[in-house]
Amino acid sequence: MDGLLTDALAYIEAAGWLAPVLFIVLHILRPVLFLPVLLVTLAGGYVFGLFYGMIFSYVGLMGVSLTFYWLIERFPKVYNKLKMVKEKLLGSKASLTIWQLLLLRIMPFVHFHALSFYVMEESKHYRDYVKQSAVMNISPAIVYTAFGGLIHELPLPGLIVFSLFLALFMFIIRPKKPTDAYQPNDIDAPLPQK
Structure with a gap:
């Protein structure tokens, strides 16, 4: 996955004036290529800088949202699988405000x-749908692109510290694997099957 993104970004950087178009197409094809929103948008900030990276990422995210609808x-x-994911994530009777959607959209582990x-x-x-998507896609375009631009502007020691911080953060919030072992202190736990 990282190799595909690296190759795509190298091709985009070499494309000259076609680079923004190729980047937006990469955003739209991102779900098919199984690339995370975070990585592609960070790459936009890295390649195009903060201002243009935000614009191109926003257009790409809107392209993804509009093609998703159709x-x-x-x-x-x-459709059924996403319905199950949505109900697991938000519940069947969730009622979210636009501010909550803006915050959820920048959470890297919430399914886009x-x-x-x-x-x-x-x-x-x-x-x-288009109005709400237009508002909802602002937050990842700004936040993720800003991080991508920041990474591009940092000197090497700052980049190393930032990378270590991200690695530590990923380690702390990693999913915990449930243990299948019998816990004698757990009264409600069923006894292991033989």
């Missing part, structure tokens, strides 16, 4: 399309 109902298995699915289900029609 494609999701054409794939019933994906589960939030888009939530907005799609809550919208009365396509125009409402």
Whole structure:
């Protein structure tokens, strides 16, 4: 995955005036290529700088949101799977404000399309979906691109410290694997099967 992103970014950097178009296309193809939103948007800040990176990332995120709306109902298995992910993430009767959606959109471990699915289900029609997506996509375009620009501007020692901080942060918030071992202190735990 990292090799694919690195190759794509090298190609985009060498593309000259076509670079923004290729970057936006990379954003739109990102779900098919299984690239995380965070990495692609960070790369936008790194390659294009803060201002243009935000603009190109925002256009790319809107492209993803708009194509998602038209494609999701054409794939019933994906639709049902996203419905399950959304219900697991937000519950079946969630009622989120736009501010909550803005915050959830920048959480790296919240599924991008589960939030888009939530907005799609809550919208009365396509125009409402586009309006909410337009607001919701502002936060990742600004926050992630700013980090990408920051990484590009940092001197080597600062980049090393920042990378160590990110590695520590990823270690702290990593998913904990549940243990299958029998815990004698747990009264409600069933006894292990033989």
